[in-house]
Amino acid sequence: MRDFSPAWQDDVHRQLARLKADLVSRHAGILLTFALGSFLLPFWVIFFCYIALIGADIAQTRLLRRLAHEPSRLRNLMFLVVSALTNVFYLLPAALVWRMDDPLLKFLAFLAVVGALLNASSVRSAHLPCGIATGLPAALVALWMPLSEMTSTETELSGALALGGCIALLGYFISALLQNHRAQRDLVEVAERAREASAAKTRFLAAMDHEVRTPLNALLGHSQLLREATGIEAARGHAAQIELAARGLETLVEDVVDLSAAAEGKLQFRPATVVIRPEIERIERQILPLIGGTSARITTEVAPEVPEFGRFDPVLLRKCLTHLASIAISEHDLAQPVELNARCALAPGRKDRLRFTMAADKPAAVLPDASERPRLAGLEGETIGLSLVNSIAAVMGANSAVLRAPDHTLVARIELPFVTVPDPPATGAETVYGRLRTLVVDDISSNRLVVAQMLRSLRIEATEAASGPDALERLAAGEYDLVLLDMNMPDMDGEATLQSIRQSGAPWANVPVVALTADTLGNLRDHYLHIGLNGFLTKPLDRRVLWSEILSACPPPPPL
Numbered sequence: 210m211r212d213f214s215p216a217w218q219d220d221v222h223r224q225l226a227r228l229k230a231d232l233v234s235r236h237a238g239i240l241l242t243f244a245l246g247s248f249l250l251p252f253w254v255i256f257f258c259y260i261a262l263i264g265a266d267i268a269q270t271r272l273l274r275r276l277a278h279e280p281s282r283l284r285n286l287m288f289l290v291v292s293a294l295t296n297v298f299y300l301l302p303a304a305l306v307w308r309m310d311d312p313l314l315k316f317l318a319f320l321a322v323v324g325a326l327l328n329a330s331s332v333r334s335a336h337l338p339c340g341i342a343t344g345l346p347a348a349l350v351a352l353w354m355p356l357s358e359m360t361s362t363e364t365e366l367s368g369a370l371a372l373g374g375c376i377a378l379l380g381y382f383i384s385a386l387l388q389n390h391r392a393q394r395d396l397v398e399v400a401e402r403a404r405e406a407s408a409a410k411t412r413f414l415a416a417m418d419h420e421v422r423t424p425l426n427a428l429l430g431h432s433q434l435l436r437e438a439t440g441i442e443a444a445r446g447h448a449a450q451i452e453l454a455a456r457g458l459e460t461l462v463e464d465v466v467d468l469s470a471a472a473e474g475k476l477q478f479r480p481a482t483v484v485i486r487p488e489i490e491r492i493e494r495q496i497l498p499l500i501g502g503t504s505a506r507i508t509t510e511v512a513p514e515v516p517e518f519g520r521f522d523p524v525l526l527r528k529c530l531t532h533l534a535s536i537a538i539s540e541h542d543l544a545q546p547v548e549l550n551a552r553c554a555l556a557p558g559r560k561d562r563l564r565f566t567m568a569a570d571k572p573a574a575v576l577p578d579a580s581e582r583p584r585l586a587g588l589e590g591e592t593i594g595l596s597l598v599n600s601i602a603a604v605m606g607a608n609s610a611v612l613r614a615p616d617h618t619l620v621a622r623i624e625l626p627f628v629t630v631p632d633p634p635a636t637g638a639e640t641v642y643g644r645l646r647t648l649v650v651d652d653i654s655s656n657r658l659v660v661a662q663m664l665r666s667l668r669i670e671a672t673e674a675a676s677g678p679d680a681l682e683r684l685a686a687g688e689y690d691l692v693l694l695d696m697n698m699p700d701m702d703g704e705a706t707l708q709s710i711r712q713s714g715a716p717w718a719n720v721p722v723v724a725l726t727a728d729t730l731g732n733l734r735d736h737y738l739h740i741g742l743n744g745f746l747t748k749p750l751d752r753r754v755l756w757s758e759i760l761s762a763c764p765p766p767p768p769l
Contacts, residue, residue, distance in 0.1 A: 218280065223393065224336035225273045231332055236266075239299065242321055246302040249314065255302060262298040265291050289342040292333070296325050296346040307354055315354075322351050326382045334389035344386065351375045427454035478604050480520045481745055482630055482757035485563075486511050488523050489553050492530055506547070507534060512554035515563070518630035518753055520761070525601050526625065529609065530565060532594045533621035536611055537567045540619060556624050567621045568614065598623070630757040637668025638756075641765045646670045646688065650680040650706065651695040651725065656748070660693060660725070663752055669759075677701030681709055684717045691763050693746070696726040696737065704740060711741055721762040725750075 228235075239262065247255045272288040303321035306314050329344030355375055359368030427450055435447035493507050530551065538547050548570040556562035595611065602609040607625035614620050634640050647664055649671055651657045661671035672689070674680040678701060680692065692710070696703030707722055723744035724737050737745055743762040746755060 218277065219397065220336040220338075221273060221276050221280070223397065224333070224339055225270070225277060227332055227335045228270060228273070235328070235332070238324065242299070242324070243302065245317070246306065249306055249309070250302055254305065258298045258301050262295060265295040265298060269295060285338075289338055292339050292342040293346055296329070296343050300325055300346055300350050304350055304353075307357070319351075319354060322347050322354070323378075326351070326379075330382045330386040331389055334386050335393050337386075337390045340386050340390065344382065348379050348382075351379060421458070424454035424458050427451070428458075476525075476601065476604050477739070478522055478525065480522050480628070480761075482518060482520050482754045482761070483523050484517060484751070484754070485515055485519050485553070486517070489551070492527065492534075492551055507549045507551055510550065510552045512552070514555050515553055516629055518751075518757065519563070520628040520630065520757060521563070521625060522605060525605055526565075526623075529598050529601050529605075529607075529623050530567065532598050533565075533609070533611070533623060534567050536594055536598075537619050537621040538569050541569055561629070562624055562626050564622065564624045568618055630753050631760070633667055633752060633756040638759075639668045641760075642669075642690075642763070643766075644670065645690050645759075645763070646672070647691045647693060648672050648674055648680060648683055648689045649693045650674045650677070650698075650703075652676055652698040653695075656695065656725075660750065663750060663755060666752070667756060677703075677706035677709065680706055681713070684710065684713075684720070685715065689717065689720060691759065692720055692722045693725050694722050694742075696724050704737075707741060723758055723762050 239259075243255050243259050269288065269291045272284055272291060276284050276288060300322060303318040306318040306321075309315070325347035326344055329340050329347060333340040333343045352372070352375055355368045355371035358371065431447040431450040431454070435444055435451065438444040438447060489509050489511055493509055534549050534551065538549055541547050549567060550570060551565060551567045553563060553565050556564045595609075598609050601607075602623060602625070605625050607623055609623040610621075612620045612622065638645050647669055649657050649660045649664070651660070651673075652675060654673075654675070657673045657675070661673055664671040672683060672687070674683050677698060680694070683689075684692070694703045694706060698706075701709075703724065703726075710720065710722065711718055721743040722741075723746055724742045725746050725748065726737075727748045744758040746758055
């Protein structure tokens with residue numbers, strides 16, 4: 210039947226395993242208990258109860274096996290009834306012994322009841338309904354024992370006290386049953402996660418083995434052909450394939466590092482203020498390492514409604530777009546030129562989310578065998594690459610997908626949030642910050658003048674420093690809210706100046722520092738932010754970008 214959940218079936222399998230595991234010890238305890246009872250009760254009573262208990266235990270095991278493979282409500286009900294009867298037959302001799310007048314014999318009978326409760330709360334706890342059904346007869350007998358003594362006026366008080374103790378004892382066993390069940394459930398879940406992790410590791414290693422060998426075979430094969438090549442054009446062709454294979458290995462290494470960082474929660478999300486259109490156009494210069502084919506050409510299109518500036522992480526976005534581009538053309542015949550279109554627009558009905566869509570300009574060529582499809586160096590389109598894209602998208606708060614268009618072309622899409630860059634306030638920064646003091650550090654006086662004048666036009670105080678040592682002296686002499694630091698200075702460069710600020714131990718050691726550099730955004734920007742900079746500005750400066758970075762590095766105080 211479909212009414213039983215996987216968790217219920219898992220309980221049944223675990224209970225069956227527990228019953229098999231403690232078969233010898235359980236029946237040894239039962240045999241010892243009945244052997245002791247044979248000295249006190251008629252043999253036929255002990256023999257009947259023992260045979261009935263063995264039969265119920267066998268029936269219970271068989272029902273469990275059937276439930277594990279063909280669950281049904283009737284079998285489930287029969288199993289619970291048989292589970293209860295098992296303890297009924299076990300406790301019947303104990304109930305008869307309890308009717309005797311000897312206190313020691315009563316104690317012995319009560320021990321049998323405690324043993325039944327222990328069995329229900331430990332062995333039978335793997336399947337909670339079984340534990341309850343098994344423990345119910347023992348609980349009823351435990352309550353009946355003091356109640357039966359309360360009929361006598363001489364033992365009414367002691368019977369009431371014993372009843373209270375039994376209720377407390379039953380409460381403990383119920384708690385133990387629930388806790389044991391929860392502990393076993395947690396153990397099963399941990400073991401299942403470990404098995405899933407092991408299986409995922411095996412799949413990952415298999416994919417890695419395939420993906421490493423693809424560019425490695427190209428490297429070895431074209432290296433041998435290059436060595437034997439006689440013409441310059443043939444040698445250039447082999448060298449080009451060697452370069453593509455090397456780029457594929459480089460991509461693969463970066464993917465593995467990024468996947469590891471994402472899995473450990475160490476993938477850094479560093480949004481920056483960027484000019485959106487030039488940033489998107491950088492994708493056209495990306496090289497997709499395609500083994501055995503020509504490089505794909507990427508064209509970009511930006512919808513008119515996309516704003517000029519925005520804040521997002523351009524490094525992570527480029528990683529996602531590069532992989533999605535590779536996935537989008539993974540089914541094409543790469544022996545022919547492939548043109549990929551990347552379109553950026555606002556998400557429908559949203560002004561705070563960008564949607565990138567990537568698709569080839571024509572349907573994929575139908576290849577006779579999937580194994581003959583050209584492979585991307587360092588990328589397994591449905592596992593490694595897409596897993597990396599999904600991991601990075603999760604860090605950025607984005608959504609990614611690879612869809613199949615009606616013409617069978619793969620369409621890759623990612624939608625990410627971004628922050629629109631606000632215009633500087635017409636009345637200046639004083640209305641936002643009050644007084645804001647900045648230190649502009651650059652070895653070129655004209656650069657300092659341009660930045661300082663731009664700050665003053667925003668009604669922000671600006672002090673100039675011509676070098677790293679000069680900046681340290683001015684920080685020690687005055688109070689500043691922000692430092693704009695040129696990274697390319699002689700003698701003491703920006704990185705050394707930043708380290709001196711951070712390691713000074715002075716009250717201004719944690720002053721926000723924003724980099725000023727002519728370098729374009731890329732790996733260098735990521736390095737600068739990694740060493741402790743609070744922002745990144747490229748020259749020539751844009752007034753709106755400058756204002757956005759100031760807002761990010763120095764969050765405005767809350768309104769009064």
